[in-house]
Amino acid sequence: MSATRPITNGASASKGKGDGPASGTIEIREITRVEGHGNLSVRLDDGEITRLELQIVESPRFFESFVRGQRYDDVPQVVCRICGICSVAHTSAAVKAIEAAAGIVPTEQTILLRKLILFGEQIQSHVLHLYFLAVPDYLGVGSVIPLAKTHPDVVRRALRMKKLANDLCATIGGRHIHPISYRVGGFSHLPSIEQLQDIKTRLEAARSDLDQTVELFEDLALPDYRRDTEYLALKSDDNEYAFYDGRLVSSVDARPTAPADYRRRVIESVVAHSTAKHSRSSSSDSYAVGALARFNVNGDRLHPAARDAAHRLGLKAPCRNPYHNNTAQLVEVIHCTESAIELADRLLREGTRPGPIAGPTKFGRGVGIVEAPRGVLIHEYDLDERGRVRDANLIIPTSQNLANIEADMRDMVPRLLERNVARDRIAGRLEMLIRAYDPCISCATHFLDLDWVSP
Amino acid sequence: MKPPEDPYCPVAGDGGRAAEAWNGGQKARVAIFSLTGCEGCSLAILELEDTLLQILDAVSIVNFREGMSERDWRIDIGFVDGAVSSPHDEEQIRAYRACCRTLVAIGACACLGGVNTLKHEHLSSEYRRYVYGDRATLFATTDARPISAVVKVDYELPGCPMVKEEFLRFLTCLITGRPFRLPEYPVCVECKRRGVLCLYERGEICLGPLTRAGCDAICPYYGAKCEACRGVLGDESIRAFGRNIREQYFVPIDDVLASLRKYGAYQEGDLP
Numbered sequence: 001m002s003a004t005r006p007i008t009n010g011a012s013a014s015k016g017k018g019d020g021p022a023s024g025t026i027e028i029r030e031i032t033r034v035e036g037h038g039n040l041s042v043r044l045d046d047g048e049i050t051r052l053e054l055q056i057v058e059s060p061r062f063f064e065s066f067v068r069g070q071r072y073d074d075v076p077q078v079v080c081r082i083c084g085i086c087s088v089a090h091t092s093a094a095v096k097a098i099e100a101a102a103g104i105v106p107t108e109q110t111i112l113l114r115k116l117i118l119f120g121e122q123i124q125s126h127v128l129h130l131y132f133l134a135v136p137d138y139l140g141v142g143s144v145i146p147l148a149k150t151h152p153d154v155v156r157r158a159l160r161m162k163k164l165a166n167d168l169c170a171t172i173g174g175r176h177i178h179p180i181s182y183r184v185g186g187f188s189h190l191p192s193i194e195q196l197q198d199i200k201t202r203l204e205a206a207r208s209d210l211d212q213t214v215e216l217f218e219d220l221a222l223p224d225y226r227r228d229t230e231y232l233a234l235k236s237d238d239n240e241y242a243f244y245d246g247r248l249v250s251s252v253d254a255r256p257t258a259p260a261d262y263r264r265r266v267i268e269s270v271v272a273h274s275t276a277k278h279s280r281s282s283s284s285d286s287y288a289v290g291a292l293a294r295f296n297v298n299g300d301r302l303h304p305a306a307r308d309a310a311h312r313l314g315l316k317a318p319c320r321n322p323y324h325n326n327t328a329q330l331v332e333v334i335h336c337t338e339s340a341i342e343l344a345d346r347l348l349r350e351g352t353r354p355g356p357i358a359g360p361t362k363f364g365r366g367v368g369i370v371e372a373p374r375g376v377l378i379h380e381y382d383l384d385e386r387g388r389v390r391d392a393n394l395i396i397p398t399s400q401n402l403a404n405i406e407a408d409m410r411d412m413v414p415r416l417l418e419r420n421v422a423r424d425r426i427a428g429r430l431e432m433l434i435r436a437y438d439p440c441i442s443c444a445t446h447f448l449d450l451d452w453v454s455p
Numbered sequence: 456m457k458p459p460e461d462p463y464c465p466v467a468g469d470g471g472r473a474a475e476a477w478n479g480g481q482k483a484r485v486a487i488f489s490l491t492g493c494e495g496c497s498l499a500i501l502e503l504e505d506t507l508l509q510i511l512d513a514v515s516i517v518n519f520r521e522g523m524s525e526r527d528w529r530i531d532i533g534f535v536d537g538a539v540s541s542p543h544d545e546e547q548i549r550a551y552r553a554c555c556r557t558l559v560a561i562g563a564c565a566c567l568g569g570v571n572t573l574k575h576e577h578l579s580s581e582y583r584r585y586v587y588g589d590r591a592t593l594f595a596t597t598d599a600r601p602i603s604a605v606v607k608v609d610y611e612l613p614g615c616p617m618v619k620e621e622f623l624r625f626l627t628c629l630i631t632g633r634p635f636r637l638p639e640y641p642v643c644v645e646c647k648r649r650g651v652l653c654l655y656e657r658g659e660i661c662l663g664p665l666t667r668a669g670c671d672a673i674c675p676y677y678g679a680k681c682e683a684c685r686g687v688l689g690d691e692s693i694r695a696f697g698r699n700i701r702e703q704y705f706v707p708i709d710d711v712l713a714s715l716r717k718y719g720a721y722q723e724g725d726l727p
Binding site (some may be wrong): 061066071083 | 491494497498499501502504507520522523524525540541570571576577581673674677678679682710717
């Protein structure tokens with residue numbers, strides 16, 4: 001693990017000393033516009049890649065370890081602190097796992113509210129990524145800040161959409177970053193009818209912003225690159241485009257795997273250059289999770305408005321271009337907005353009823369899987385007889401994608417070299433690829449134990 | 456004020472040039488950094504959507520890895536979230552200190568150590584092995600500490616996450632030269648003002664009576680007990696609380712301590 005010094009930021013490329021033209025290194029210290037700390041290091045010798053490492057230098061965080069001993073109903077509040085951007089997804093996975101381990105069945109109203117807040121988080125995370133982190137690449141600027149001067153309407157629109165998504169999360173959970181009322185067994189606070197009505201009205205009014213966002217992305221030229229890989233996502237047993245519930249399926253193996261059996265699909269290992277673990281599947285050395293994987297697995301279940309947007313954006317399943325993860329995110333923003341309107345409508349029609357928080361009926365082992373904005377998120381807890389965590393295992397979307405990002409780059413670099421693309425442009429292209437996966441490195445650095453310690 | 460000499464910092468020893476520029480009517484140069492944490496406090500700044508464009512008018516963001524490619528190291532106000540939890544963090548925070556005229560810790564991790572401190576309840580060798588198996592020694596780690604344990608910190612904006620409205624108030628005070636102070640009263644004051652039924656009436660042990668206000672009692676309002684993410688007000692309140700818990704409430708002290716430790720507010724082995 002290399003220690004980054006803050007002054008050595010940005011991409012640099014150097015030729016090897018007297019080697020062939022295709023020798024040298026590409027180093028990106030502290031990849032920017034991603035969540036968390038990562039470096040990229042590529043070494044070429046005579047056109048051969050002799051080293052390619054996406055180095056994760058984020059400090060290890062040890063959540064699986066220190067959640068041990070916590071009371072079952074305190075766990076979600078601790079583990080949602082893994083990530084500020086997707087704390088609702090971590091809360092959801094943890095709550096579902098704990099409820100499975102404690103024999104708690106949430107009410108239908110509770111599940112509707114959870115689905116609604118999870119839609120809110122997908123929208124806010126995707127909008128943040130699309131407008132703040134990805135768009136600057138395509139408009140040739142270093143950040144969204146200069147766009148405030150050159151494209152004020154675009155920035156105002158982005159802020160409006162993000163605020164709406166945050167307000168949606170806050171209406172249900174009390175706040176977006178580390179929600180409060182989203183508890184094991186139910187909600188400790190319910191939104192008022194007026195709040196739900198207000199959110200629904202604003203979501204409907206956001207349709208023109210969505211339309212203009214699609215227009216903006218129609219005009220952006222994404223790099224043309226494709227590679228066959230496995231796409232893993234949740235598929236729900238009803239006809240929903242799965243976020244909250246479902247079983248694991250992939251583009252290679254469509255047989256559904258129940259959440260409790262996830263270890264049959266997802267195999268993790270520690271690599272020396274990354275505090276985030278790497279994953280392979282039962283079928284492939286690497287696989288992808290996230291918006292594009294969900295689109296490839298569940299595309300036919302999108303809301304019609306989202307399907308129209310996919311059509312306008314030229315996104316068709318199966319899509320093998322990882323840069324199109326951005327496009328799939330946008331399609332999902334539309335799907336989630338429309339689905340949130342429908343859910344809010346249903347809650348308004350049926351009315352919300354306060355109810356007690358359901359208590360445990362047993363203590364054992366449970367798995368919870370949801371689709372976080374960046375893909376399949378797995379939490380597993382084993383509770384002792386007092387309801388305290390004995391063992392924990394967390395599998396994070398970004399850690400699942402790391403091996404796949406490296407595989408993309410190993411495939412892409414020789415192709416770019418063949419076309420005599422200048423090395424600093426290759427570095428830029430690689431950084432853009434990493435960003436397209438929307439990695440969340442803080443999330444990815446607290447992994448699990450390889451050997452489950454059984455009581 | 457001259458920044459301390461530091462070999463990592465390109466502006467170390469610039470004689471306060473950045474400060475002069477600021478005082479000379481230029482916009483304050485602001486940076487946002489992250490150490491070990493969830494980066495939620497950096498994100499909270501971006502969640503000030505209504506005022507973000509005005510903030511960008513009032514200050515220049517010159518260094519924010521999470522949000523921009525350009526990075527400059529002449530910094531008037533540096534905000535840091537996350538705890539110091541590895542040798543690398545320690546190196547980074549010293550460098551940030553050297554580059555920033557004013558250094559501000561944001562959030563529970565930077566102010567108290569945050570949830571990262573929960574790892575102290577297990578032995579270092581044990582928690583490393585638990586997560587990384589026989590490859591544990593690949594990754595360096597230390598105790599999780601607030602950044603004030605390593606460098607001088609000028610201001611702290613506590614909370615998990617930081618309260619974004621408080622951030623805005625702080626920034627406004629700082630760039631207009633007005634004094635900034637955190638509330639010196641407990642969360643209960645805000646809780647009462649919002650008309651929330653006291654959690655003790657429901658039989659819960661809430662840390663509101665000894666926790667610094669400023670969050671508008673957001674957790675009690677949404678039905679959860681306060682767990683001191685903004686830190687405790689002082690030794691006096693902790694002593695009174697300890698006495699009260701022992702004499703009036705028949706609850707396991709361990710659970711109370713777990714609440715107090717959750718965000719690193721109090722890390723002693725027992726209540727006074």
